Amino acid sequence: MTNYWEDVRKYYEDFESGMVAPHAEVYQHEMPGGQYSNLQQQAKAVGLGSRWDEVKSMYSRVNDMFGDIVKVTPSSKVVGDMALFMVQNDLTEEDIHNNGMKIDFPDSVIELFEGYLGQPHGGFPKELQKVILKDRKPITVRPGELLKEIDLLGLREELKSEMGTEPTEHDVITYALYPKVFKDYVQIISKFGDISVLDTPTFLHGMRLGEEIEIEIETGKTLIVKLISIGQPQPDGTRIVYFELNGQPREVIIKDESVKSTVQSKLKADSKNEAHIGATMPGTVLKVLVEKGKSVSKGEHLMITEAMKMETTVQAPFTGTIKNVYVESGEAIQTGDLLIEMDK
Structure with missing residues (x-):
């Protein structure tokens, strides 16, 4: 088995954290090993790869701010979510305590302080809990007691x-x-289709020119695929891929996601304008909950966004009217993009 895993691990080297020896700095950031590699990938995905040292330092500071909680899955991820959020938005602990009532925190952080992951010994820091929950009330029972029966x-x-x-x-x-x-x-x-039939290197990295692979789609039925050539990118960002399937020439038009056909710039939120609600993390708009002209109350949910499986509910900073909505459900967003504009 040792030889097997030594060979298999090479397939996943692109996902390695680069940690090839014990790290004494674990005594500083107190980050579980599994969380270390996951958070590092998250940091790279949201554009913070070059600030990894800051993220590690912030993880330790967030842990202290949360009351030095027990860090296991999923509580360790919540600390990581908050660390990414604070580094991405250049926030300090003082900013959280002083201006937190105006900040939309990641949903995972809100759920932690609501008590949906359980209650830490001695409870949560009271003032911080008020800032994060705002008008929400924390639960006081075991979270499992609130689960509905599943049909x-x-x-x-x-x-x-x-x-x-x-x-x-x-x-x-x-x-x-x-x-x-x-x-x-x-x-x-x-x-x-069922992509699990592909071998691991092909699934992760694709085929090389001239490479031939065998794909067993079911018992006794095997496809032999050979990559012949890849065409030049077209104005619409597509390419023609030429290959052989069981010896027969085939071609297919695909969208090359690495080719930018048309650059469409989005409006940016003015951080000094409280009527502008901007994206705090790069990611995707999961759902728009309001429309232009709707009257909303302070704290009302306006939109749900996601960044590397970290969902954030955007809330109204004051009571007013939706002047404009600049994004749609499923749309990709970057930090600072203007999402919603409001009128008091």
Whole structure:
């Protein structure tokens, strides 16, 4: 088994954290090993790879600010989410305490201080809890007591409609536990088919020119695929890929995501204008909850965004009217992009 894992690990070297020896600095940031590699990838994904040392330092400071909580999954991720959020927005502990009532914190941080991950010994820091929760009330019972019973038969029918096929028991249980992740999985399967039949290097890195691979799509049925050439990018960002399938020449037009066909710049929020609500992290708009002209109250939910599986609910900073909404559900956003403009 040792030889097997030595060979397999090489396939995933692009995802390694670069830690090839014990790190004495763990006594400084107190970050669990699994969280270290995950958070480092998150930092790179949101453009903070060059500020990794700041993120590690901030992780330790956030942990102290939270009351030195027990850091296991998922509490260690919450500390990491807050560290990324603070470094990305150049916030200090003083900023959180003094201006936190105007800040939309990541949902994971709010849920932690609401008590949905449990209650730490001695409770949460009271003043910080008030700042993070604002008008929300924390729970005082075991979180599991608040879970609703799941109708597995109803869930099966819902999933059957979502998938278009009869789901397995494994599908139903997975959907019950991780609905959003499973829906993403279903969309990938619907678009690309069962990509689990690909070997690991091909799945992660694609094929080299002239390379030939065998894909067993079911017992006794194997496809032989050979990559012949890749065409030049077209104005619309597509390329023609030429390949052989079981010896027969084929071609397919694909969208090359690395090719920028048209650069469309978005309006940026004015940080000094309280009517401007801007993106605090690069990511995606999951759902827009309001429309132009709607009257909203202070603290009302306006939009849900996501950055590396870290969801943030954007709330109204004051009571007023939605003057304009500049993004749509599913749209990619960058830090500082103007999302919503309000009128008092």
